Amino acid sequence: MANVLFLFSLVMIWTMLLYHMFLMQGGFWHFMTFRDPISEWSKNMKDLPKVSVLIPAHNEAVVIAATLRAMARIAYPHDKLEVILINDNSSDRTGEIAQQFADKYSFIHVVQTTPAYAGKGKSSALNYGLTQSTGDVLVVYDADNTPEKDSVYHLVMGLLNDPHAGAVVGKFRVTNAYETLLTRLINIETICFQWMAQAGRWKWFNIATIPGTNFAIRRSIIEELGGWDEAALAEDTELTIRVYELGWHIRFFPAAITWEQEPQTLKVWWKQRTRWARGNQYVVLKFMRQLFSLKRKKIVFDIIYFFFTYFLFFFGVILSNSLFVINLFVDIGLEVGNITLILWILAFLLFVTEVFVTLSIERSEFNVQNFFTVILMYFTYSQLWIVLVIYSLYLEMKRVLFNQEVKWYKTDRFD
Amino acid sequence: MRYKVLIVLFALLCFPHVTHANSPNVTIVYSSTSNDVPPEVHKLDALVSRFSENIHILRDTEVTETSFKKTSHLFYFGLNPATIPSSTRKQINESNASLYGIGFNANQLKAFEKIDAIRMQGVSTFYQERTDTNLTFELADTVFSVNNQAATVHARIAQRDKEHSTIIQLNEHFYSGIYNLLNRSSLLLADSLYDFFEVEAKQEHLGYIRLEDVNPSTDSKLLEETGNYLLDRNIPVLLAVVPVYVDPDSGQNVHFTDRPELLDVMKSLENRGASVISHGYTHQYRSSETGEGFEFWDVENNQPILTPSDEEPILLKPKEAFSNTKEYNAYLSEVLDGETSYIQSKLTKSIHELVSLGLHPLGFEAPHYTMSHSGYQLTANYFSNVFGQIQWSNTEWEVMGVTPYVSKPSLLHGMTLYPETIGYVRTDLPRPVDEMRRARDELMLVRESMIGGFYHPYIGMEHLADLIDMMESTPNFQWLDLRDQNEWVRTEDVSIQTSNGTMSLQDNRSPVWSQLKLNMPNSFLEKSLWALAIITFTAVLMFLAYTLYLRTQRKKRLFKERG
Numbered sequence: 022m023a024n025v026l027f028l029f030s031l032v033m034i035w036t037m038l039l040y041h042m043f044l045m046q047g048g049f050w051h052f053m054t055f056r057d058p059i060s061e062w063s064k065n066m067k068d069l070p071k072v073s074v075l076i077p078a079h080n081e082a083v084v085i086a087a088t089l090r091a092m093a094r095i096a097y098p099h100d101k102l103e104v105i106l107i108n109d110n111s112s113d114r115t116g117e118i119a120q121q122f123a124d125k126y127s128f129i130h131v132v133q134t135t136p137a138y139a140g141k142g143k144s145s146a147l148n149y150g151l152t153q154s155t156g157d158v159l160v161v162y163d164a165d166n167t168p169e170k171d172s173v174y175h176l177v178m179g180l181l182n183d184p185h186a187g188a189v190v191g192k193f194r195v196t197n198a199y200e201t202l203l204t205r206l207i208n209i210e211t212i213c214f215q216w217m218a219q220a221g222r223w224k225w226f227n228i229a230t231i232p233g234t235n236f237a238i239r240r241s242i243i244e245e246l247g248g249w250d251e252a253a254l255a256e257d258t259e260l261t262i263r264v265y266e267l268g269w270h271i272r273f274f275p276a277a278i279t280w281e282q283e284p285q286t287l288k289v290w291w292k293q294r295t296r297w298a299r300g301n302q303y304v305v306l307k308f309m310r311q312l313f314s315l316k317r318k319k320i321v322f323d324i325i326y327f328f329f330t331y332f333l334f335f336f337g338v339i340l341s342n343s344l345f346v347i348n349l350f351v352d353i354g355l356e357v358g359n360i361t362l363i364l365w366i367l368a369f370l371l372f373v374t375e376v377f378v379t380l381s382i383e384r385s386e387f388n389v390q391n392f393f394t395v396i397l398m399y400f401t402y403s404q405l406w407i408v409l410v411i412y413s414l415y416l417e418m419k420r421v422l423f424n425q426e427v428k429w430y431k432t433d434r435f436d
Numbered sequence: 437m438r439y440k441v442l443i444v445l446f447a448l449l450c451f452p453h454v455t456h457a458n459s460p461n462v463t464i465v466y467s468s469t470s471n472d473v474p475p476e477v478h479k480l481d482a483l484v485s486r487f488s489e490n491i492h493i494l495r496d497t498e499v500t501e502t503s504f505k506k507t508s509h510l511f512y513f514g515l516n517p518a519t520i521p522s523s524t525r526k527q528i529n530e531s532n533a534s535l536y537g538i539g540f541n542a543n544q545l546k547a548f549e550k551i552d553a554i555r556m557q558g559v560s561t562f563y564q565e566r567t568d569t570n571l572t573f574e575l576a577d578t579v580f581s582v583n584n585q586a587a588t589v590h591a592r593i594a595q596r597d598k599e600h601s602t603i604i605q606l607n608e609h610f611y612s613g614i615y616n617l618l619n620r621s622s623l624l625l626a627d628s629l630y631d632f633f634e635v636e637a638k639q640e641h642l643g644y645i646r647l648e649d650v651n652p653s654t655d656s657k658l659l660e661e662t663g664n665y666l667l668d669r670n671i672p673v674l675l676a677v678v679p680v681y682v683d684p685d686s687g688q689n690v691h692f693t694d695r696p697e698l699l700d701v702m703k704s705l706e707n708r709g710a711s712v713i714s715h716g717y718t719h720q721y722r723s724s725e726t727g728e729g730f731e732f733w734d735v736e737n738n739q740p741i742l743t744p745s746d747e748e749p750i751l752l753k754p755k756e757a758f759s760n761t762k763e764y765n766a767y768l769s770e771v772l773d774g775e776t777s778y779i780q781s782k783l784t785k786s787i788h789e790l791v792s793l794g795l796h797p798l799g800f801e802a803p804h805y806t807m808s809h810s811g812y813q814l815t816a817n818y819f820s821n822v823f824g825q826i827q828w829s830n831t832e833w834e835v836m837g838v839t840p841y842v843s844k845p846s847l848l849h850g851m852t853l854y855p856e857t858i859g860y861v862r863t864d865l866p867r868p869v870d871e872m873r874r875a876r877d878e879l880m881l882v883r884e885s886m887i888g889g890f891y892h893p894y895i896g897m898e899h900l901a902d903l904i905d906m907m908e909s910t911p912n913f914q915w916l917d918l919r920d921q922n923e924w925v926r927t928e929d930v931s932i933q934t935s936n937g938t939m940s941l942q943d944n945r946s947p948v949w950s951q952l953k954l955n956m957p958n959s960f961l962e963k964s965l966w967a968l969a970i971i972t973f974t975a976v977l978m979f980l981a982y983t984l985y986l987r988t989q990r991k992k993r994l995f996k997e998r999g
Contacts, residue, residue, distance in 0.1 A: 028961070035968060042975045049982050360965045367972040374979035381986035384993060 023353040027344050031361075033337025037329055038368060044221030045375045051220035052382050055275055062182040070181075072097060072173060072237070073156030074104040077146035081164035082113040083434045084282065089122040091167035092129060097174050104129045105154055106164075109146040110139045143233075144249035144256040151248055159243060163234040165434055167196065168279035175277035176237035187269025188238040190219070190229050191277025194383075200285050205394050206402040207283040207290070209376060212386060216379040219273045228323055229273035231264075233257040234281065242267060255300025258327075262308060265320040282434060291409070298413035302331050335410045372399050460488040460633060461506045465528065466513040467496045467520060467541055474515055475828035475835045479617040480538070482826065482845035482853070483626050484511070486884075487633040491846055499524040504531040509633065514540030515615070534608040536632055538625070539580065539615030547609045551587075553580040554600075561594040562602075562624060564881050570594075571878060573620045580613030587611075590631065591624040603628050618828065618837055620878065626840050627882040637883035642842065643907050644674055644854065644916045646801070646823065646890040649715065649727045651678035652690040656698040659893045662900055663705040669904060672917040674823070675702060676715035676801050676890070679789040681726045692793050693955055703794055711918040713799035713823055714925070717786040720803075721745055732779060733806035733833045740808035742774040744781075750774070772810055779811050783818045784927045788945070792954040796932050796939050797925050798918045799823055799854070806833040809847055816849035820924045823888070824856045840885040852923075854916065858889040858907075861899045869902040876910060887913065 074092065078085060085106075092104045106123075108116045108131055119131045130153075134140075138149035147161065158180060160173055172191055179189030192215050198208035222228040231238075233256070242264060243249075250259045264271055284290035305327045308315065315321050347353055376395045380387040462484055466477050473493060481491055494503060496518070504510060510533040512520075517540050520528075528535065529546040542548040560576040563569070579593060581600030591603035591614070602613035603624055610632045612625045630637050647662060666673040681690040692699045706712055720729030722736075722745050734741045739752040750771060758764035783800075790797045800815060805825040807815065815822070826847060829835035838855030839845070845853055858875040861868045872889055879885040887910055891900060907913065919939060925932045929944045943950075956963075 031965075039968075039971070042972070045979065046975075360962060360969065363969050364965060364972070367969055367976065370976045371972055371979075374976050374983065377983040378979045378986070381983045384990055387983070387987065 023344060023348075026340055030337040030341035030344070033329070033333045034341060034368075035364075037334040037337075038371060040326070040329075041217060041375065042371060043225070044217045045378060047221035047224035048216040048219075049378055049382075051224040051273070052216060052275075055220075058182070059178075059276065062178050065182055066174075066178060069098060069101050069177065070157040071101045071155065072103070072158045072160055072177060073150075073154035073240075074102070074160045074162060074173065075107060075147055075150040075154065076105065076162050076164055076166075077107045077109055077143050077150065078111065078115050078119070078164040079109045079140075079146070080111045080113045080115060081434060082111070082115045082118060084165045085115050085118050086122075087167055088162070088164055089119060089129065091170075092162075093122065093126050094170045095168065095173050096170040097177070099128050102128045102173070103154065103156060105150050106131045107134060107146045107150040107153075108132065109134045109149075141251060144251040147256075148248040148251070151243060154240075157240050158237050159240055160237045161234060162279065163281060165282040166193070166234055166279045167281075168235060168277075172235065172277040172279055173237070175274060176235075179272050179274040179277070180237055180239065183272050185270055186272040187242045187264045187267065188231060188236055188271045189274050189277070190231055190236040190271060191279060192219075192275040193232065193235050193279045193281050195283050196280045197282050197285060202394075203287060203290060204283050204285055205391070206398055208386070209380065209391060209395060209398060210402070211283070212383050213376055213379045215273075215275065216382055217375065220275065222323070223273035226319055226322070227270045227272075228265075228319055229261075229271045230323075231257040231261045231271060235277060235279040236271075238264070239269075242269065255297060255304055258301055258304045259307075262304065262315075262320055262324070265317045266315060268317070294409050295413050295416065298331070298409055299417050301327055302413060302417050305331060331410060335407070338407060369399055372403070459490055460508045461490045462488045462509045462511065463492045463494060463504055463507045463533075464511040464513060465494050465496055465499060465503075465524065466515060467518040468515040469518075470515075472830065475832075476515060476615075476617045477513060478826075478828045478845065478847055479622070479837060479839075480511065480513055482839045482843050482847065483617075483622075483629060485844045485846065486839065486841055487629060487635055489844070493846075496520050496524045499527050501527065503527060504533060507531060507533040509534050509536070511536045511538065512542060512545060513538045513615070514542060516540060520544050534610075534632065536610040536612070538612045538617075542611055547606065548611050550584055551604070551606075551611055552583040553611075553613060554583070555579075556581050556593065556595060556600070559593045559595055559621075562621060563592040563594060563599065564624060564627070565590050565592070566627065567881065569881060571881065573878070575620065577614070577616055577619050577621050579615070579621065582611060582613055590628045605631065618835065623840055623878060623881045623885075630883050640912050640914050641879075641885055641887055641910050642914050642916045643887035643910065644823075644889075645671060645904070645907065646674040646676045646713070646856075646888075647893045648676050648860065648890040649678060649719065649892065650675050650702065651719065651726050652681040652692050652695050652698065653683075653726065654698060655894060656695070656701045658896050659698065659705075660701045661897060662891065662893045662895075663701070663710060664708070665897065665900060666904070667705065667708045667710060671904065671915055672919070673705070673710045674799075674918070675705065675710055675712045676823070677702070677712050677790060677795065677797070678715045678717070678719040678726055678803075679786055679793070680718045682718045682720050683725050684720075684723045685725070691789070691954075699793060706795060709917075709919075711798045712790060712795045713801055713918075714783070714786045714790060714797040714819070715801045716803040717782040717789070722749075729803070730806050730833070731782065731803040732811050733804070733808070733827070735806075735833060738831070738833060740772070740775045740811065741778050742771050744778060775808065775810060776814060779814045783815065787818065787925060787927050787930060788950065789954065791930050791932070791941065791943060792950045796941060798923050798932065798934055798939070799925070800851075802827075804833075805836050812847055812851070813849045816851050818925065818927060819851060820922075821852040821854055821918075822848055823854045826853060840879055840882040842884075842886055852921075854888060855886050856888045856890065857886055860890045860892070861895060861903060863895055863899075869899055869906055872903065873906050876906065880910075886916075888916075 106119045116131060123129045123131045132153045134146055134149045138145045158177060160176055162168060176189045176191055180186055195208040195211055197204045219229050246263050249256050261271060284293055305324060308324045309328060312321055373395055380391055464480060468474050477493060481493060484491055504527055510531055512528060520541055525544060535547050537548050543551055543553060557578045558576045559579050561572045579602050581593060581602055582604055584604060587604035587606050589601040589604050592599045593602045604611050610628060614621045614625050650659060663673060716731040719726045719731050721731055721741055732741060734749055737749055737751055742750045755764050787797055799821045800819040801823040806827050809830045825836045825838050827833055827836045838857055840857060843853050857879055858872045865871055876887055887907055919934045919937045923934045931942045933940050
C-alpha cells in the first residue's frame with residue numbers, strides 16, 4: 022500500500038518536474054531566437070492600427086503618477102494612441118492626479134466607471150473601459166506598471182506580423198526587486214515564470230497565458246467574447262482559454278517590456294496569491310467539466326497542466342512528505358532505497374540550474390546575492406506554495422458550501 | 437636400446453587411456469513394454485557406472501549378433517513378464533560375459549534355467565549375508581525368491597518366519613529377485629555389484645552436509661552461526677546458493693548486492709573452507725517464489741521448461757499426436773530449442789553472478805532435483821558434478837532418486853553424482869535426526885556408500901550438532917572436500933577448476949561490464965527510477981552549460997541591447 026502511494030506521488034511529482042525541464046529547454050531556445058525576426062517585421066510597421074491602452078485603477082494614488090509618466094513616454098504615433106485610465110470607485114486622489122496628466126497630454130484620458138460597472142473588480146472596470154475606447158487594438162496595463170517606451174510598439178508589431186495571434190503578451194520585470202527578501206524571491210519567481218512557462222510553452226506549443234498586464238489584444242476578439250468574465254477571479258487565465266477557443270493563439274514576445282511593483286510584505290503577497298490560486302482553481306474546475314468539448318486540444322493540455330499543478334502535483338507532494346514523515350517513526354515497508362535520495366538531490370539541482378538559466382537570461386540578475394537566494398528559495402519560498410494551495414482550496418470549498426460571493430482583492434501598492 | 441626405453445616410457449604415459457579401455461565393458465539388455473528407456477534401467481545404469489565407463493543399453497528387441505562382441509559383463513533386466521526374443525536369448529546364452537539377471541524372465545536364459553523364481557508380495561524384511569544384517573524397510577516390496585541349492589546366497593528375504601534367497605550367485609553369474617530398483621531394497625543389489633565386478637571396495641564412507649537454499653532472503657546471522665559451527669568442526673561444508681530471490685506476489689527481486697552483510701558472511705565462510713555450489717539462478721519459474729518453485733521443470737504442466745518465465749508455456753504435444761516418429765522427433769527438437777536457451781541462460785547467469793560476487797561455484801544442484809534428460813546433457817557443459825538426486829524419468833518429475841555411492845550415470849553425460857542419501861532435517865518431525873540415522877543405517881548395507889544430507893540454515897543450531905555427531909559416528913567416515921577433487925565449472929567466459937585443495941579462477945569477462953551488470957537495478961521500478969535520474973542529471977548538466985554560455989556572452993549582449 023505504502024509503495025503504491027509512494028509510486029503515485031513519485032509519478033505526479035516527476036511528471037511535473039520533467040515537464041518543466043522540457044519547458045526550460047524551450048524557453049532557452051526561445052530566448053536565443055525571439056529577436057531574429059524583428060528586423061524583418063519592422064519593415065511591415067507602416068500602416069499602424071489605432072491603439073487603446075486601458076489602465077484600470079482603484080485607489081492607486083501611490084503609484085499612478087509614475088505609471089502615467091511612463092505612459093506619456095510611449096513611443097507610438099500619438100494620433101493613433103489613446104491611454105484611458107479607468108478610475109474605478111477610487112476614494113483617494115487617483116482621479117485627481119490622473120486628471121493632471123490628461124490635461125497635459127491629449128492622448129491621455131480619464132474615465133470614471135458608471136454605477137453598473139463600478140466597484141466590481143478589474144474585469145468590470147475593463148469592460149467599462151472597452152465601451153469608452155475606440156482603438157482596433159487594446160493594450161492593458163495594471164495601474165502600477167511602468168512600461169518601457171517601445172513596449173506598445175513591440176506588442177503591436179507581434180500582432181501585425183502574426184495573423185494568427187489574437188493577442189501578444191510581453192515580459193514584465195520587477196521594479197522593487199531589491200527592496201526586501203520577499204521581493205527578491207518574487208523577482209526570481211517572475212523571471213522563471215516568463216522564461217520557463219511563457220517562453221517554453223510558446224516555443225513548443227504556441228501557447229502563452231495572458232498575465233493581466235502588458236498585453237495587446239484585437240478589439241474584434243474582445244467584442245466577440247462579450248468582454249471580460251466578471252465572475253472570474255483570474256480573469257487573465259479565463260480570457261486566455263477563451264481566445265484559444267476562438268481559434269487564435271497568444272504570442273509571447275519578450276521584446277515588449279514593462280516594469281511592475283511586487284508585494285513587499287508577506288501579508289500583501291498572501292492575499293494576492295490566494296486570489297490567483299483560487300482564480301486558477303476556478304478556471305480549472307470550470308473548464309475541466311467541459312474539457313472534452315473544447316475545440317482547441319492545445320488548451321486542453323494547458324488546463325490539464327493547471328489541474329496537475331493545483332491538484333495532482335500538490336497532492337503528490339503532500340503524500341510524499343507524509344510518507345516520508347511517517348516512515349521516520351514507523352516502518353511502513355517502503356522498498357525504494359538510495360535511488361530516491363539521489364532523485365531528491367537531483368530535483369534540487371534541477372531547480373537550481375533551471376533558475377540559473379533564467380536568471381542569466383536577464384543579464385544582471387545572475388549575481389552572488391541571487392545565487393544564495395535561489396538555494397534558500399527551494400526550502401522556503403517554494404514550500405510556502407503548499408500552504409497557499411491548502412488555504413485557497415479551503416476558501417474555495419467554503420465558498421461552494423456556504424455559497425459565498427467572490428470578492429476581488431486589489432493588491433496594495435508601496436511608495 | 438634408447439628407443440626401446442622411450443617406447444616403454446611412451447607406453448607408460450598412455451597408461452591412463454589404457455585403463456579406460458580396461459574398464460569392464462557392460463551391456464544392459466532389458467525387456468519392457470515401454471518404448472522409452474524406463475527409469476529403472478537408468479537407475480541400473482547409474483549403479484553400474486561406479487564400476488564401468490563403458491555401458492551400452494539395449495532393448496531386448498535391439499540385440500544383434502555383434503551386440504556382445506566386446507561385452508565382459510552382461511545384464512539382463514526383465515521389468516515385465518515377457519518372452520525374450522529367441523535371437524536375443526541365443527546371443528545371451530552364447531556370450532562369454534558374466535551375466536547378471538534381474539527380475540522377470542531370467543529363467544528363460546540358460547544360466548538361470550534352474551533358479552525356480554517365485555514372485556512374493558509384501559516383503560519388507562531383508563537379510564544381507566556379507567554384513568550379517570537383518571533390516572526391515574519402511575515400505576513393503578514385491579520381489580522374486582529363488583530356490584537353488586547350488587548357489588551362493590548374497591541376500592535373503594524373510595516372510596512368514598521363512599527365509600528365502602533373493603540375490604544369488606551361480607559361478608560368475610548373478611541373479612537378483614529384487615527388481616524394483618527405485619525402491620530402498622535396491623541397496624542390496626547395489627552392494628552385490630562389488631562382488632559381480634570383483635572390485636575391492638575402499639574401507640571408507642564419504643559424507644557431506646549442505647547448507648541449503650542460501651539466497652538473498654537468507655538470515656545472515658543464522659547462516660554465519662551454522663556455517664561457522666561446521667567449519668569449527670573442520671567440516672568442509674557446502675553452500676547451495678541461489679543468486680536471486682524472487683517473490684512474484686510482492687514483485688520483489690533481490691540480489692546479494694542488496695544484502696552486503698549476507699554476502700560478507702558467505703565470502704568469509706568460503707574463505708574458511710566452505711564450498712559454494714550453484715543451486716540454480718532463481719530457484720523458481722513463472723509465478724512461484726524462490727525456494728518454493730521449480731526452476732528446471734514445469735511442474736504445472738509436468739514437462740520440461742520450454743519458454744522463458746515471462747512467456748506463456750507451450751504445451752508439449754504427446755507422441756500420439758504425430759503420424760510418425762520422424763515428425764515427432766522434428767517437433768521435439770524444435771520445442772527443445774526453447775529449453776536449451778532457457779537452461780543455458782539460467783546456468784550462465786547463475787555462474788556469472790556468483791563469480792562476480794566474488795564466490796567460486798564448484799558444483800551444481802538442480803532446484804528440487806528436477807531436470808529433463810536433455811537438461812542434464814546441457815548442464816554437463818557447465819559443471820563436472822551434480823549434488824542431490826536425479827530425475828530418472830524424462831516425463832515424470834516425481835520419479836527421482838540416487839545411487840548409494842558416488843557414481844557417473846550415463847544420464848549425466850560425464851558429471852559425477854554426489855548423492856544425497858540421508859535427506860534433511862525436517863522440523864515437522866519430532867526427532868528428525870533419528871529419521872536420518874535410520875537412512876544412514878540402511879546405507880551401511882552398501883560398500884563405499886555416501887552419507888550426504890542437507891540442513892536449512894533458517895533452523896538455526898537446534899539439530900545441527902546432533903546431525904553432525906550422527907554422521908561422524910559412521911564407521912570409516914570421511915568428509916568430502918570438493919576442493920580435493922578435480923572439479924570444474926565453466927561458461928564461455930568463466931572457468932573455475934579445483935585440484936589438491938586449491939581453486940583457480942579464470943574470468944575473461946570485462947571486469948567493468950560484469951560489475952556494472954551485477955549492480956544493475958533489478959525491478960522495472962528501480963530501472964525506471966535510474967533512467968529518470970540519468971535524464972535529470974543530463975538536463976542539470978545542460979542547464980549548467982547554458983548558464984555558463986550566457987555568462988560568457990554577457991558583455992556582447994550588453995552592447996547588442998544598447999545598440
